Every structure is written in C-alpha cells, then in structure tokens.
Amino acid sequence: MLILIVGAGRVGSAVAKQALEAGHEVSVLDQDPLSHEQLDKDLVDTWEDAGGRFTVGTALEVDALVEAGIEQADVFIAATRGDNTNLVVAQIAQKRFNVPRVIVRVADPARAAWYAEQGLQTICPTQHAIDLVAKAALTPA
Amino acid sequence: MYVIIAGAGKVGWNLARELLSKDHEVTLIEDDRRRYLVVEQELEHAVQYGDATELWVLERAGIQRADLVIAVTGDDEDNMLICQMAKEKYLTQRIVARVNNPRNLQHFKLLGIQPAVSATDLILRLIEHEVPQYGLVQLLALEGERLEIIELEVVQGAAAAGLRVEEVPLPDGCLIISVLRDGGGFVPKSDTVIEAGDEVLLILDPGLESAITPQFTQSTAAA
Numbered sequence: 001m002l003i004l005i006v007g008a009g010r011v012g013s014a015v016a017k018q019a020l021e022a023g024h025e026v027s028v029l030d031q032d033p034l035s036h037e038q039l040d041k042d043l044v045d046t047w048e049d050a051g052g053r054f055t056v057g058t059a060l061e062v063d064a065l066v067e068a069g070i071e072q073a074d075v076f077i078a079a080t081r082g083d084n085t086n087l088v089v090a091q092i093a094q095k096r097f098n099v100p101r102v103i104v105r106v107a108d109p110a111r112a113a114w115y116a117e118q119g120l121q122t123i124c125p126t127q128h129a130i131d132l133v134a135k136a137a138l139t140p141a
Numbered sequence: 142m143y144v145i146i147a148g149a150g151k152v153g154w155n156l157a158r159e160l161l162s163k164d165h166e167v168t169l170i171e172d173d174r175r176r177y178l179v180v181e182q183e184l185e186h187a188v189q190y191g192d193a194t195e196l197w198v199l200e201r202a203g204i205q206r207a208d209l210v211i212a213v214t215g216d217d218e219d220n221m222l223i224c225q226m227a228k229e230k231y232l233t234q235r236i237v238a239r240v241n242n243p244r245n246l247q248h249f250k251l252l253g254i255q256p257a258v259s260a261t262d263l264i265l266r267l268i269e270h271e272v273p274q275y276g277l278v279q280l281l282a283l284e285g286e287r288l289e290i291i292e293l294e295v296v297q298g299a300a301a302a303g304l305r306v307e308e309v310p311l312p313d314g315c316l317i318i319s320v321l322r323d324g325g326g327f328v329p330k331s332d333t334v335i336e337a338g339d340e341v342l343l344i345l346d347p348g349l350e351s352a353i354t355p356q357f358t359q360s361t362a363a364a
Contacts, residue, residue, distance in 0.1 A: 060217070060218070060244075060245055060248060061244075062247070082218070083194070084194055084216070084218040084219050084221075084222050085218050087218075087222055088218045088221055088222065088248060088252075091251070091252060092248060092251065095251055095252075096251055108195060110195070110196045110197065111194075111195070111196060111226075114196065114226070114230060118229070
C-alpha cells in the first residue's frame with residue numbers, strides 16, 4: 001500500500017515512520033527541505049535508507065504531487081500546518097486523482113465538521129483536545 | 142445588493158469603495174490587524190476584522206443574506222475555500238474569486254469556483270488584443286452559459302473578404318456581432334460587406350473556432 005503524506009511536521013513525520021515500520025510504502029511531500037530532519041530523527045539511518053521517499057514541493061503544485069506518487073497512492077494524508085492548504089489539497093487528491101482514502105487534518109472544529117459532512121475524512125486535533133480537557137476537568141473526583 | 146468582500150488589499154479596498162459609491166451595502170473582511178485599522182479609518186463599520194475562512198467570521202458578516210461574495214485575498218487556498226463555503230454551505234447566489242497564481246486556476250475549476258479571475262490572464266488577453274499575432278483572440282468566455290466571444294482579423298484574400306455577412310459560410314451556433322474598421326466599430330447587418338483588414342467579433346458555441354477561423358484568417362489566393 002502506498003501512503004502519501006503532505007506535510008512533514010510532528011504528526012506527518014510520526015505517522016510516516018509508523019507506516020513505514022508497518023511495512024507500507026511511504027512517500028512524504030513538504031515544501032521545506034529541512035523538514036527531512038523530522039523524518040531522520042530517531043532512525044538509525046536516514047529516512048531514505050529506511051526505505052522512505054521524500055519530495056520537496058508545495059502541496060498545490062500538481063507536478064510535485066505526481067512526482068511524490070499521488071497517481072499510485074492508496075492513502076493520502078494532508079497534514080501541513082495550514083488548514084486551508086490541507087482542505088484544498090485533500091479535495092484535489094479526492095476529486096482529481098481519485099485516491100481511495102483521503103485523510104485531512106483540520107485544526108478548526110467548525111470547518112472540520114462541515115467538510116466531514118461533505119465527504120472528507122477530517123481529523124480535528126483541537127476537537128479531541130477540547131473533549132479530553134473538558135472530560136478531565138469536569139469528571140467528578 | 143449586499144456584497145461581502147474577503148481581503149482588504151488594493152483590490153478589495155477599491156472594490157469596496159466603488160460598490161459603496163454605487164449605493165451597495167458592503168462588508169469588507171481583513172485578517173491583518175494593522176491593515177484593518179488603516180482601512181477602518183476610511184470605511185468605518187463597513188470593514189470587519191477577522192479571518193474570512195472561518196465560518197463564524199462569515200456568519201458575523203451576515204453571509205446568509207449576501208447576494209454576492211468576492212474573495213480577493215492574496216492566498217489562493219483562502220479564496221477557493223471562502224467561495225466554496227459561500228456557494229455550498231450558505232448557498233450564495235453569486236461568487237467571484239481572484240486567482241493569484243495562474244497555475245492554480247485548474248484547482249478553482251476543479252472545485253467549481255466560477256468565475257475565477259486571474260490578473261495575469263487578463264493582462265495577457267489585453268496584450269493579445271493589442272497585438273493579435275495569433276489570428277484569434279478570445280475576448281470573453283461565459284463558461285456557465287457555454288458561449289464565447291472571439292476577435293479575428295480578416296486577412297487579404299480570405300474567403301470571407303468581399304462577402305456580405307449573410308454569404309459568409311459559417312456553421313450554426315455562430316454569429317458575427319461587430320465589425321471594427323478604421324478605428325471604429327459597428328454592428329453589421331446581413332448586407333454589410335466584410336473587408337480585408339477588418340476585425341470581426343463573433344459569438345459562438347465553444348469548439349467551433351477551428352471551423353470559423355479559416356474563413357477569415359487563411360488566404361485563398363493561389364500561391
């Protein structure tokens with residue numbers, strides 16, 4: 001299974017390493033060449049030596065997406081820092097490249113909810129934090 | 142008409158001014174605090190501070206009753222999403238989006254954001270209008286209505302040169318709507334004679350260009 005991850009931040013790179021370890025083919029796209037360090041961190045060798053792929057490019061560049069393997073991808077994860085970039089690139093993956101599973105990180109709970117209704121698989125870290133904090137604070141001791 | 146404009150840059154601010162002077166109701170939304178304070182000096186309550194990609198900001202601006210939403214921020218992703226939410230969530234009748242990077246135009250189309258206006262493309266078209274070296278200039282494409290208006294220069298010896306408008310062999314779905322001659326333009330009648338050197342404007346169904354263009358731009362004179 002080929003997993004394409006756009007955005008090699010904390011979430012993107014950690015998921016990338018887990019997926020690679022689980023035996024999947026993993027390709028990461030990020031506009032910052034230095035983000036590669038996030039991928040190398042905690043590995044014995046480099047990310048590439050471990051079998052991973054890395055492409056430098058911005059998410060909306062079709063050429064970069066194709067180079068990173070979007071046409072073969074089974075899973076697409078949009079995990080850049082920007083909600084708006086994530087929502088647009090996820091729709092490109094879904095509507096233009098017909099990637100079977102598209103997962104998109106959205107920090108804003110309101111839009112995460114609305115785009116989920118529109119058929120995107122959104123994950124909202126903020127909503128999870130709200131739920132956990134509220135539960136921790138409000139559960140009787 | 143109630144208009145919401147996202148982005149108070151040069152384009153957004155001036156659009157707001159023009160629309161206000163034509164007695165429309167306008168709300169301009171700007172998410173840069175310093176820019177907002179500058180614009181607020183002039184537009185006062187017609188400008189609101191906030192990120193127009195957030196639903197509550199759009200709702201505070203009254204997007205439910207907006208007749209037109211214009212997204213002209215400097216960020217294409219923002220413009221796409223603002224228009225997408227306006228159209229699909231709030232059912233705004235009309236939207237207009239600005240395309241900053243012409244390479245992103247394909248993404249606007251993919252998401253159904255129409256019309257998407259790219260300054261680069263507009264200037265390119267103007268250049269082609271002034272220097273019609275390609276023979277055909279597309280002046281306007283109404284993609285929703287599936288119509289376009291093109292401009293053709295009639296070359297010496299073209300099949301159409303010297304013919305009356307009614308005699309020019311044109312396919313169905315196409316009409317000569319204007320002739321530009323000697324620095325002026327007029328609407329031709331069926332007996333108007335097309336001359337070499339004229340520029341003619343045609344309205345047509347997209348896809349007919351290749352059938353029409355040769356009548357005006359290919360010389361039939363024997364070599």
